[in-house]
Amino acid sequence: MSKRFKVGIIGCGIGRSHIVEGYLPHADKYEVAALCDLDETRLNAVADEFFVSRRTRSSDELMSDPDIDIIDICTPPAVHTKLVLQALAAGKHVVCEKPLTGSLAEVDQVRLAEKNSKGLLMPIFQYRYGEGVAQAKRIIDSGLAGKPYAATAETFWRRTADYYDNPWRGRWATELGGVLMTHAIHLHDMLTYLLGPIERVFARAETRVNAIEVEDCVSASLLMQNGALASLTATLGAAEEISRLHIAFEHVTFESNHEAYSPGDGPWRIVPVSDEVRQAIDALLADSPPVGRRFNGQMEAFYGALVSGAAPPVTSEDARRSLELVTAIYHSNDTHSDVVLPIAEDHPKYHSWRP
Template identity: 70%
Template sequence: MTKRFNVAVIGCGIGRSHIKEGYRTHPDLFEVRALCDLDPARLAAVADEFGIKRRTASFTEVLAMDDVDIVDICTPPATHKGMILDALASGRHVICEKPLVGSLKEIDEIIDAETRARGRLMPIFQYRYGDGAMQAKRIIAAGIAGKAYVGTAETLWKRTADYYDNPWRGRWKSELGGVLMTHAIHMHDLVTFLLGPVDRVFARTATRVNAIEVEDCVSLSLAMASGAFVSATATLGSQDEISRLRLAFENVTFESAHEAYSPGDGPWTILPANEAVAAEIAACLADWTPVGRRFEGQMAAFHAALVAGAPPPVTTADARRSLELVTAVYHSADTKADVLLPIGAGHEKYASWLPDA
């Protein structure tokens, strides 16, 4: 019989999407037992929409519930660390939205706590989930694509003053960063998911679109450990919204779907160098089973990992890699110099990348 996990969702903003896409699409795998939010109206609206009876404004009350297996944290970024540590200490499995925490020092503390915890921690990187991204991953992992040459990653979205009419958005201490952290972080995760680790970063950041503290325009030049080069651009001032990844390999060129919030969806454009490569790709994908898109796919993969006793499909090591890139970008933008990875405890931005740190 399939194991069914009981979930408490903390935060009804993006948490609503977790419920709609990730849990209600898998009623045999998950049941949302409790909902927690500080806004009574929003809590009631989401709870009523999905028929969730147990409602609270207290995270402590959630951790006292003896029938909750998974705590899913969907609150503003600056609140994540304490909630993650408390949920792990309570023995629960934990899911947490990006960015997981606000510095490499904090992610290393989380990783250390995770080694002693009974539960497993899965960061959210839902853009990996979709047949397009996962088919590209399989082709690359099989060695068919060959040597990676170059890539481009674009996060061209639009956010206006209305979006920032909010007590925590657009502020360093609560949002922890701008377009780099809360928007383009997804595409940059896709870059490393498919191309491997970054070796060196040069970056420029600016605030040009909205009257906010954090950046809303970014341009990056990445030298990958494989030797490939990637150019990445992000803005919140585009008049239409697009997320696009294009990767040129020795034997294959991939281009993602262009949907702003689900570029991992299939089909991707896959251009083989010749008929022989096309035949290899066809054979590689002959037994393909759809993986599910966005939260649907990631939550299903988490369930499978929990049942098998395997590591989560997205790990704290993945989250650290993402935050290491963020740290390097902010340091490069400040110093106007290349930044070499990895970044350890001796680095001046290890404890924080915030401007006043």
């Protein structure tokens, strides 16, 4: 009989989505055994909803519980690093919401701890999961798409003052950033998932929509290592919420769906340059296995890694690449200059991108 992993979730806000989309559909693989939240009302409401008897306001209790296999961290960003390091030191497997840490120095600290822990660490990047992005990834990896030319990533969302009427949102000390960190980070990860690493970044970031500390509008120009050009645009002042990825290759153009919170879902527009390419793509995708969407797909893939001992489907290296882009955008905005990646220990924002 396959192992069923016991999960302790810290943070019942986004943690509830992990339960609904990620763990309940795989009840044969995971048991949500305990919940932790500082807000006792929310803790009890979510625990009652999903019949979780073990509930606590102390994350230390979950870390020290030998029956808990996985610690799932869904807290505000500022405490992620501390909790990840504590869980790895306790030998737990770890799932952590974005951003994984608050600096590249902290990412590297976590990666070192990960090497010395028996637990696997998986950052959350659920936009990688869905039929649309899976088909695009398969076509690109097969070589059928050909040379990459250009791409755009648009995160046009809406957040009002009510959203920021909260003790931790919109503040550098607790949210660690704005639209780059909390909203566009998933679509930007999906871009690099399909196009590969970034070589250079030039960017501007402004606060134009809400009276907050952090940025809520961003425009960035990227040169990818493979030579492709990409542009990123994000705002929290859009009247209509969409997330859209649009990529032109030599033989195929891809356009994601426009669903703000699930652009990886199918169908995507896949436009080949010829009937010959279309036929080759149809043949390639004819036997494509089904892919769960968002947290469903990521938690299923994580289970496969846990039982096989393979690397997790999303790694701390992926998280570093994501936060390296964030760091480069902030530095480019501050210095009005191109930023060359990768960013090393001698970079002025290696230890913190915050003002």
